[in-house]
Amino acid sequence: MLYHHAARGLHYSGIAALARKLLARKGCFILNFHGVNREYYPNLPPLAQTGFTVAEFEAILSWLQKRFTFLTPEEALSGQRSGVLLTFDDGKQNNFTNARPLLEKYNAPAIFFISTQPVLEPDNWLHFVKTRALTGWDSLEEIPDDVAADLYRGLTAEQVRLCAEHPLITIAAHTVSHPLLTDCDDKSLAVEVNESKRILEDLGGKRVDWFAYPNGVYNRRVMEAVRSAGYKKAFAVISRRLGDEPFEITRVDISFPHPYYLDAKLCGLFLKPFTGFAEKSGL
Numbered sequence: 001m002l003y004h005h006a007a008r009g010l011h012y013s014g015i016a017a018l019a020r021k022l023l024a025r026k027g028c029f030i031l032n033f034h035g036v037n038r039e040y041y042p043n044l045p046p047l048a049q050t051g052f053t054v055a056e057f058e059a060i061l062s063w064l065q066k067r068f069t070f071l072t073p074e075e076a077l078s079g080q081r082s083g084v085l086l087t088f089d090d091g092k093q094n095n096f097t098n099a100r101p102l103l104e105k106y107n108a109p110a111i112f113f114i115s116t117q118p119v120l121e122p123d124n125w126l127h128f129v130k131t132r133a134l135t136g137w138d139s140l141e142e143i144p145d146d147v148a149a150d151l152y153r154g155l156t157a158e159q160v161r162l163c164a165e166h167p168l169i170t171i172a173a174h175t176v177s178h179p180l181l182t183d184c185d186d187k188s189l190a191v192e193v194n195e196s197k198r199i200l201e202d203l204g205g206k207r208v209d210w211f212a213y214p215n216g217v218y219n220r221r222v223m224e225a226v227r228s229a230g231y232k233k234a235f236a237v238i239s240r241r242l243g244d245e246p247f248e249i250t251r252v253d254i255s256f257p258h259p260y261y262l263d264a265k266l267c268g269l270f271l272k273p274f275t276g277f278a279e280k281s282g283l
Ligand SMILES: [Zn+2]
Pocket: 089, 090, 174, 178, 213, 214, 215
């Protein structure tokens, strides 16, 4: 709440816009989204429908378009152009059905980080939400099928293939079953990082070089497993600065659609934009 008060102050005073000109002129904010739902369902608890609605997501894209350039992953990671890179975690079907048309409308490239189990078991996300995110709330069975699909269902295998071929979308891995990787033993950690890569490469017909840690949680052992599986980069949310920059890329979690929130979050005062990987000096 304090953050929101401060954010409003920065927004309405014009300080955020000024700070962005001074502090965020160069570099890239890598933004992290999840679901984009068709609409808000007033009969469901708010916790059961995380993510933005289509209308909210379009308002965010419109706000971003006026202030930033939408970058390809290569442009963002090389540090050669300034702007924003969009990323979506989990691989929900609504990324394809609801977010993709807007990415096309705004010509905005994106990375889709996909957990593979829900691709092979289409209703697995419903199970995930029910058992983990909403423990104690047992009325999900009453959600109409089309609403549950809009909120929770994973991408189909065919949609993964279409995403892999799409000029604006890069598919990347987000484990098989979305565990906290730091809790996995070595064997299940290896399965989560290796199998998700293999399955996505099979479905998409392209190399998968990038990975995002579920909930942004990682440690040295997890980073090493991801590197050993053959990935070239891994995305966190907040970098722990464990000394391996390409495997702990910071992203900005976008939780609210309001202009004052975006203005404050992306002004450079709290988070510096990413400016490419530091040259290894060898010292
Ligand atoms: Zn996730």
